[in-house]
Amino acid sequence: MFSKFNKHIDTIFLDPHSESFETKESVNIILSPSLYWVKKVSLPVKYLRDAKSLLPSLFEDILPDGVYSYSAYKKGDVFFIFAYEDKLILNTLNSKGISPTQVHHVYFAQSELSDIDSAVKINATQSMYLKEEMLLVVPSAWLEESAELDIRQIILSKNYITLKQFGHIINDKAIYTIATIFIFLIAIVAVEYFITEYKVSQTSQLKDKLFEQYGLKSTMMQNRSILKEYKDVHSVQTKLREYISSILALKLENKEKLTLLSLKRKSLIAEFSEVKKGNEINFEKLFKSKNMKYKARFKETTWHVEIEL
Numbered sequence: 001m002f003s004k005f006n007k008h009i010d011t012i013f014l015d016p017h018s019e020s021f022e023t024k025e026s027v028n029i030i031l032s033p034s035l036y037w038v039k040k041v042s043l044p045v046k047y048l049r050d051a052k053s054l055l056p057s058l059f060e061d062i063l064p065d066g067v068y069s070y071s072a073y074k075k076g077d078v079f080f081i082f083a084y085e086d087k088l089i090l091n092t093l094n095s096k097g098i099s100p101t102q103v104h105h106v107y108f109a110q111s112e113l114s115d116i117d118s119a120v121k122i123n124a125t126q127s128m129y130l131k132e133e134m135l136l137v138v139p140s141a142w143l144e145e146s147a148e149l150d151i152r153q154i155i156l157s158k159n160y161i162t163l164k165q166f167g168h169i170i171n172d173k174a175i176y177t178i179a180t181i182f183i184f185l186i187a188i189v190a191v192e193y194f195i196t197e198y199k200v201s202q203t204s205q206l207k208d209k210l211f212e213q214y215g216l217k218s219t220m221m222q223n224r225s226i227l228k229e230y231k232d233v234h235s236v237q238t239k240l241r242e243y244i245s246s247i248l249a250l251k252l253e254n255k256e257k258l259t260l261l262s263l264k265r266k267s268l269i270a271e272f273s274e275v276k277k278g279n280e281i282n283f284e285k286l287f288k289s290k291n292m293k294y295k296a297r298f299k300e301t302t303w304h305v306e307i308e309l
Contacts, residue, residue: 009104011151014089017123020097027098028156029106030113032122033137035092036084037063038110040134048074051081059083073111073159075133082108086164105160110135112154119146236266236309243268243307246290253279259302268307275303 012021015032037059045051055070063083072081090100109128113120119129127146128137140146210216217223240263247261247270256279260271272283280296280303287294293308 011154011156012098013109013122013149013151014092014096015122015126016092017126018096020095022097023102026102026104028104028160029093029098030151030154031084031089031106031108033109033128033135034122034126035089036082036108036110038083038108038134039081040132041079041081042077043079048072048079051079055081055083069161069164071108071159071161080110082110082161084161089163090165100163100165103163105156106163107156107160111157111159113151119143120149121146122149239309240268243290243292243309246286250283250286264306266309268309270305270307272303272305274301276301 009026009028010023011028011030013030013032014035016034018032039058041058043051043054045054051072051074052070055072056068058081059068059070066085067087068083069086070081070083072079074080089106093100093103113128113135114130114133116130119127121127121140122137125140126137127140127143128135129143129146130136211218211223217226244261247258247268250258252258252272253275255274257273258270259273260269262269272280275298277298280298283303283305284296287305287307294305296303296305298304
């Protein structure tokens with residue numbers, strides 16, 4: 001059964017077998033011993049911060065499979081250490097009508113009810129009592145008498161925990177593993193980056209040396225422009241040589257003569273004299289076979305042709 005602490009923030013005792021508690025307000029939660037594992041131990045350390053790193057190993061021989069969080073507090077010369085499943089507690093809260101956003105602080109019954117002087121009921125069939133400073137849960141039928149649990153007068157301690165709402169998805173060990181992998185990948189990328197930067201620097205130095213050696217311009221854009229000009233000149237020169245060779249190889253009829261062969265801008269000009277109309281077809285067959293672009297006309301018996309380079 002849930003009890004209510006009539007202050008600004010109510011206190012609720014949470015047990016898996018308790019009745020639901022409807023509230024819209026913030027609440028403090030005291031966890032039933034059924035919702036955590038606890039040990040009373042003496043440790044070879046003085047401070048709580050040193051003890052916390054030992055907690056997983058101190059529970060590894062008793063915990064069922066699951067994703068656990070750990071907590072502890074010191075009382076005198078001994079430590080009370082706890083293991084709990086965030087997912088189990090959150091699911092229990094949800095089943096009792098309490099959302100995680102309503103939870104102010106979460107406490108263990110071990111720390112908040114360690115001074116009860118008799119057995120108390122925590123639900124319809126179970127009770128808890130102190131034995132050698134440890135709160136134990138047993139069937140109520142085993143006890144001669146158990147009182148109703150009343151937490152209205154409890155002054156809460158500072159030994160509270162904060163639930164991890166996503167702790168059941170990924171545990172701390174997995175987070176550290178992922179972080180280590182992530183850091184390793186960053187290191188690889190960083191090394192590759194510096195190697196690439198070094199290679200780029202070396203290539204840039206080599207480029208500058210080659211540009212200086214062969215008298216090239218300072219930028220690739222300028223050099224590409226010059227290269228394009230040279231390619232255009234080479235193309236024109238290649239066509240010019242090919243076209244002149246073809247024209248000079250023409251078989252002329254009697255009296256037909258090549259009287260002019262000249263270059264005008266990007267055109268090769270040729271004139272053939274004593275050509276009868278109709279005979280120019282022999283020349284045109286050659287021009288077309290060489291994919292020459294040309295314009296031709298007659299000046300009396302002279303056939304004038306301009307071939308585009």
